[in-house]
Amino acid sequence: MNCETIEPALSGYLDRELTQQQQQKISIHLEECPACRALLEELASLKTSTRNLHYQEPSDREWKTMEQNIFERISRSLGWLIVVVWTTVTAGYAAFQFATSPFETLFQKILVFGIFLGFALVFLSVLSERIRASRTDPYKGVRR
């Protein structure tokens, strides 16, 4: 095997991600090829340096606050989900009962449905605007 076929597999060799047979073939090549050996040493040295880099971590207090925020937001999301589902089911049931009620005339039903249709359209347009705005709001991340 020559350097051209060995070189692309050097990272796999370094990370021990090759098969045993491939590892052996590369080991044999490395014994007789100073260029590939030098590249492997260089990659190994960079790997060690990268592993020892350090990111600025949040403090214990910040982690605690984040944990609390996560659970608060999960509860809120679940709460909203229940509100939306329950409201939709209740409104649907009420609309069905009203539409099939024998006590109101068709004219009365149209009047009432017109009001609800208007509110529903306003609600949907505000909702879609809010969703669109929250995606592009540059101040979304600002804590209050």
Added chain:
Amino acid sequence: MKDRKEEISEKELLRNVLNGRKEAYAHIFRLYRHRAYGLAYQYTGNKEDAMDVVQDAFIRAYLNLKTFDFHKEFGPWLLTIVRNLSIDLIRRKRTRRTQDLPEILPDAESGKRADNELLRLEVREALIQLDQNDREIIFLKDYQGHSYAEIAEIIQIPIGTVMSRLHHARKRLAQLVREKRT
């Protein structure tokens, strides 16, 4: 990255979360918060944005836990969410603050201290110059220590592509470090 015992207890925790036990999710949060934060930081380049991404990712993971395949590992699944949210955030902001990238840790081996710190300083600067894809794959392998299979799952590429992309990224990093020395 994990032994079998840890994996089983993690799956038990996740099943407890699905059964409505929120305190189990607090354990999951503590297990994965550093890895999630490191990945988010690698994309956003600053602490505040990284923290926002981590928070959103854990909420999204919780709300979508029913869709998680319990035959797979939770870590790569969560980190895929972190990655997607980070990319969304930097697309929205269209800027990336690079001044807050990795800091240098003091070296325990005092004999090689000066050389190692110089190399790490060079690596840190070279990493900033790398493009996002190269930096991402080096970070996942060399900083976080994921296997090629896990990396393939997190960044959603075929496993065979991981080695070639990683090798290309490392060679590019080596080249940038060499350029700094000349």
